Amino acid sequence: xxxxxxxxxxxxxxxxxxxxxxxxxxxxxxxxxxxxxxxxxxxxxxxxxxxxxxxxxxxxxxxxxxxxxxxxxxxxxxxxxxxxxxxxxxxxxxxxxxxxxxxxxxxxxxxxxxxxxxxxxxxxxxxxxxxxxxxxxxxxxxxxxxxxxxxxxxxxxxxxxxxxxxxxxxxxxxxxxxxxxxxxxxxxxxxxxxxxxxxxxxxxxxxxxxxxxxxxxxxxxxxxxxxxxxxxxxxxxxxxxxxxxxxxxxxxxxxxxxxxxxxxxxxxxxxxxxxxxxxxxxxxxxxxxxxxxxxxxxxxxxxxxxxxxxxxxxxxxxxxxxxxxxxxxxxxxxxxxxxxxxxxxxxxxxxxxxxxxxxxxxxxxxxxxxxxxxxxxxxxxxxxxxxxxxxxxxxxxxxxxxxxxxxxxxxxxxxxxxxxxxxxxxxxxxxxxxxxxxxxxxxxxxxxxxxxxxxxxxxxxxxxxxxxxxxxxxxxxxxxxxxxxxxxxxxxxxxxxxxxxxxxxxxxxxxxxxxxxxxxxxxxxxxxxxxxxxxxxxxxxxxxxxxxxxxxxxxxxxxxxxxxxxxxxxxxxxxxxxxxxxxxxxxxxxxxxxxxxxxxxxxxxxxxxxxxxxxxxxxxxxxxxxxxxxxxxxxxxxxxxxxxxxxx
Numbered sequence: 001x002x003x004x005x006x007x008x009x010x011x012x013x014x015x016x017x018x019x020x021x022x023x024x025x026x027x028x029x030x031x032x033x034x035x036x037x038x039x040x041x042x043x044x045x046x047x048x049x050x051x052x053x054x055x056x057x058x059x060x061x062x063x064x065x066x067x068x069x070x071x072x073x074x075x076x077x078x079x080x081x082x083x084x085x086x087x088x089x090x091x092x093x094x095x096x097x098x099x100x101x102x103x104x105x106x107x108x109x110x111x112x113x114x115x116x117x118x119x120x121x122x123x124x125x126x127x128x129x130x131x132x133x134x135x136x137x138x139x140x141x142x143x144x145x146x147x148x149x150x151x152x153x154x155x156x157x158x159x160x161x162x163x164x165x166x167x168x169x170x171x172x173x174x175x176x177x178x179x180x181x182x183x184x185x186x187x188x189x190x191x192x193x194x195x196x197x198x199x200x201x202x203x204x205x206x207x208x209x210x211x212x213x214x215x216x217x218x219x220x221x222x223x224x225x226x227x228x229x230x231x232x233x234x235x236x237x238x239x240x241x242x243x244x245x246x247x248x249x250x251x252x253x254x255x256x257x258x259x260x261x262x263x264x265x266x267x268x269x270x271x272x273x274x275x276x277x278x279x280x281x282x283x284x285x286x287x288x289x290x291x292x293x294x295x296x297x298x299x300x301x302x303x304x305x306x307x308x309x310x311x312x313x314x315x316x317x318x319x320x321x322x323x324x325x326x327x328x329x330x331x332x333x334x335x336x337x338x339x340x341x342x343x344x345x346x347x348x349x350x351x352x353x354x355x356x357x358x359x360x361x362x363x364x365x366x367x368x369x370x371x372x373x374x375x376x377x378x379x380x381x382x383x384x385x386x387x388x389x390x391x392x393x394x395x396x397x398x399x400x401x402x403x404x405x406x407x408x409x410x411x412x413x414x415x416x417x418x419x420x421x422x423x424x425x426x427x428x429x430x431x432x433x434x435x436x437x438x439x440x441x442x443x444x445x446x447x448x449x450x451x452x453x454x455x456x457x458x459x460x461x462x463x464x465x466x467x468x469x470x471x472x473x474x475x476x477x478x479x480x481x482x483x484x485x486x487x488x489x490x491x492x493x494x495x496x497x498x499x500x501x502x503x504x505x506x507x508x509x510x511x512x513x514x515x516x517x518x519x520x521x522x523x524x525x526x527x528x529x530x531x532x533x534x535x536x537x538x539x540x541x542x543x544x545x546x547x548x549x550x551x552x553x554x555x556x557x558x559x560x561x562x563x564x565x566x567x568x569x570x571x572x573x574x575x576x577x578x579x580x581x582x583x584x585x586x587x588x589x590x591x592x593x594x595x596x597x598x599x600x601x602x603x604x605x606x607x608x609x610x611x612x613x614x615x616x617x618x619x620x621x622x623x624x625x626x627x628x629x630x631x632x633x634x635x636x637x638x639x640x641x642x643x644x645x646x647x648x
Contacts, residue, residue: 003052004028005102006044008036010057014086017095024099024345025106027054037063048073054105056081079105083364084379088372096347100378103341104334110326114258115303119178119211119231121254124148126170127216129155131237135216135247136163142251143212151186157197165190167199168206173213173222176304177231177253182208212253214246225288227411228307230259262308262325262384263301270298270320271513271536279513279538282489283312283321286416292321310387311416317491317534318514319465323387328466331382332395336461338378339399349402349455353379353436353448354388358409366441377405377448385412389420391466393433394473400459402452403432407444419489426486427474427554467491471531475556486552493535493552495528497566501547502526504569504583508539508548518563524583525568530560574611576618581611 005027009016011034022029033040037060047053048068055064058080065075085097123143125132133155136145145163148170149155157165168187175181187206188199215222215234223229233250235242271280274297283292283299291305292312301321313323322328335352342350353373355363360381366372373379378401382388385408393404404424408417417435424433432453438444462472470492478484486492495508495517504524509517516532517539519525540548554560571580572587591608594600600608607615 004047004050005054005056006030006036006047007032007056008040009034010082010086011035014082015094016081016086016098017093020095020345021098021102024095024341025102027102036060041067044076045071048076053077054079054102056102059083077105083367084373085375087367088375090372090375092375093346094375096342096345097350097375097378099345100338100342100347100350103337104380107330107333107337110330112325113261115261117176117178117230117257117259117304119254119257120144121212122146122210123212123214123250123253124180124182124208124210125214125216127214127218127237129153131216131243133158135214135243138247139163139251143254146210148184151188151202157190161192168202170222171205175209176229177257177259178211179304180210180213180231182210182213184208212250214250216243216246224290225307228289228309229305259304260308260325261303262306262310262323263303263313263321264324265299265301265321266319267298268320269318269513271318271534271538272299273297274511274513274538275542277511277538277541279536279541280317280534282315282317282491286311286315286413288413308384308387309413309416310382310384310389311413313387314389314391314420315416315491317467317536319467322466323384325383328392331388331392332462332469334380335392335396335401336399338380339396339401339459340461342378343400343459347376349376349452350400351377351403351405351432351448351452352396352401353377353405353407354385354393355379355381355407356383356385356409356412357381359385359407362407362441362444366445370442371445371449373445374448376402376452385409386416386420389466390423390427391470391473393420393424394427394470394477395462397428397431397433398456398460398462398473398476400455402455403434405433405448406435408435408437410439419487422487423490426490427470427484428477429484431477471554471556474554478556480556480558482556484554484556486554488552489535490552490554491535492554493533493550494530494555495533495539495566496549496551497526498545498547498549499567501545502543502567503545503586504567505544507542507544511538511542513538520568523568523580524571526566527563528566529563530555572609574614575606575609576614577611579611 007016007018007029009032016032018029018032033043036044044055044064045067048071054077056079058078061078068076079102081098081101084101085094121143123139123145125135125145126148129149132147132149136147139145140162147163147165149167151167166189168184171183171185173180173182184206185204186202188202191198191200213232216237218237221234223232226232226234231253233246235246273279288309289305289307291302292299310323312321363373363379396404421433421435436447438447456477460476462469504526506519509519514532514534516529518527535550535552540550570584572582572584574581587609607618
């Protein structure tokens with residue numbers, strides 16, 4: 001834990017209560033400096049030598065990092081309390097907000113698992129000859145370049161052999177940085193021999209590979225969400241500056257790179273499919289890059305294609321796929337720490353502003369050139385805005401935030417975010433959850449200057465999985481006896497059974513991936529536990545009688561945590577031994593349908609009303625025993641053999 005905090009009021013431009021902040025955070029804090037990064041740099045050096053110092057300035061991060069290096073020390077911990085709290089025209093005390101930000105900064109950093117990606121610099125440039133040739137000339141000293149022009153392009157091949165030239169069209173492409181694979185049609189390779197160089201005869205279905213793919217064709221992209229595909233660089237050939245930017249970026253894509261492993265998967269929890277029946281497809285429907293694909297009964301994620309948008313983690317009903325950079329529980333701890341520290345420092349009903357790096361930049365601009373954030377708005381920066389879903393928002397509201405506000409960036413997947421915000425509102429109808437749809441820092445600051453909504457009177461700290469946290473928070477926010485209707489596609493709800501149509505075949509029980517549906521080994525019953533239901537739809541898809549429908553909702557009462565009977569019937573009792581062996585109504589329907597059948601005439605109809613053991617016994621002892629076979633031949637004896645010899 002950090003023992004001291006080094007403060008700076010940035011040339012007197014902000015008010016910092018050093019004693020109050022020390023009391024609220026438990027850290028030692030001397031009087032705030034005014035020029036910590038320049039004339040008072042010795043104060044920072046002294047704190048770094050003492051160890052476990054937290055420097056309250058991120059603007060001069062490079063300065064303090066270089067100072068630590070000069071002293072032979074690790075990079076210092078930093079926190080921004082100026083742009084996010086100190087620079088504001090709010091007029092109200094900023095101490096609670098500063099205390100919350102400092103408390104969050106003391107949390108241990110979550111690890112980011114990575115994978116090494118190797119690019120050997122094999123680059124394919126596809127586009128018209130005039131643009132592609134010039135781009136190849138600029139890249140040939142940095143990468144191994146091949147240019148692909150159209151099959152009808154009549155451009156003269158260059159004399160310089162600094163790069164290769166082929167003709168053709170791209171049928172499709174797969175992969176990412178370091179492992180692109182392409183299928184080409186009408187491929188023609190250049191024959192370098194002779195005075196007049198010519199191309200080979202065209203052929204279809206040729207395969208090629210490269211590490212970097214530069215697309216200057218001016219056609220639709222080869223991949224979904226092309227801006228999120230590592231190693232795929234695309235520009236309009238008619239815009240020289242865009243082409244120049246792409247070429248510059250490509251020149252730096254040779255070597256070994258660290259690829260963050262954004263998500264982790266638990267295949268056993270996945271409700272995608274059972275017995276070739278498709279159930280949940282939420283992550284498949286949301287993934288913008290196509291990194292998620294079906295793999296039998298569960299899904300698989302290509303970590304090299306995954307861009308870490310987080311939409312799959314927020315939407316997954318079972319936790320089979322979840323953000324791992326950072327882990328979901330790390331984000332939950334940050335939310336709860338911010339709320340708790342703000343209240344302990346004397347604040348009341350804060351609002352949580354969820355931003356990504358784009359939003360953090362807007363906050364900095366609003367602080368430097370405008371009104372800054374209100375003193376009750378606490379920003380939390382996340383790498384993936386779509387990964388901050390309804391569970392995280394409900395955890396914040398239950399922890400004491402009066403509102404949760406998302407600030408989307410230009411590239412935020414709005415459809416996925418809208419769905420999570422709608423689900424949050426449905427689960428917390430009396431709380432405030434909204435999207436701040438502004439693109440200007442001043443407009444953002446103005447929009448946030450509204451009356452703060454009331455917060456929960458008795459905050460709680462929900463624990464467990466995202467699903468458990470959402471239920472605990474919804475119960476705290478709505479009481480323990482509410483039934484909340486939810487939007488279609490919500491991951492919580494009930495299963496409704498048409499008892500007139502249900503035959504208790506229990507196909508639904510055998511396929512339920514979460515155990516929400518169960519049977520009773522002693523009676524013909526279909527049982528259901530609502531809090532375990534994922535609303536994956538497998539039960540409805542497999543039901544041969546179409547007797548099952550889904551009802552998206554959340555029952556916050558304790559009844560949702562225990563099993564209840566959806567449908568039951570009287571058992572069929574064996575007419576011989578009295579043992580229960582099936583459903584009485586089903587047996588009677590079978591008897592009625594087989595009445596008059598030649599194979600069940602006379603007493604044979606009784607077999608249908610017997611259990612398996614009694615049925616077999618009755619058949620074995622009947623005159624026309626179906627299990628009977630021809631009599632066994634009499635064993636041949638020595639006497640038989642001797643008698644045969646005498647007869648001869």
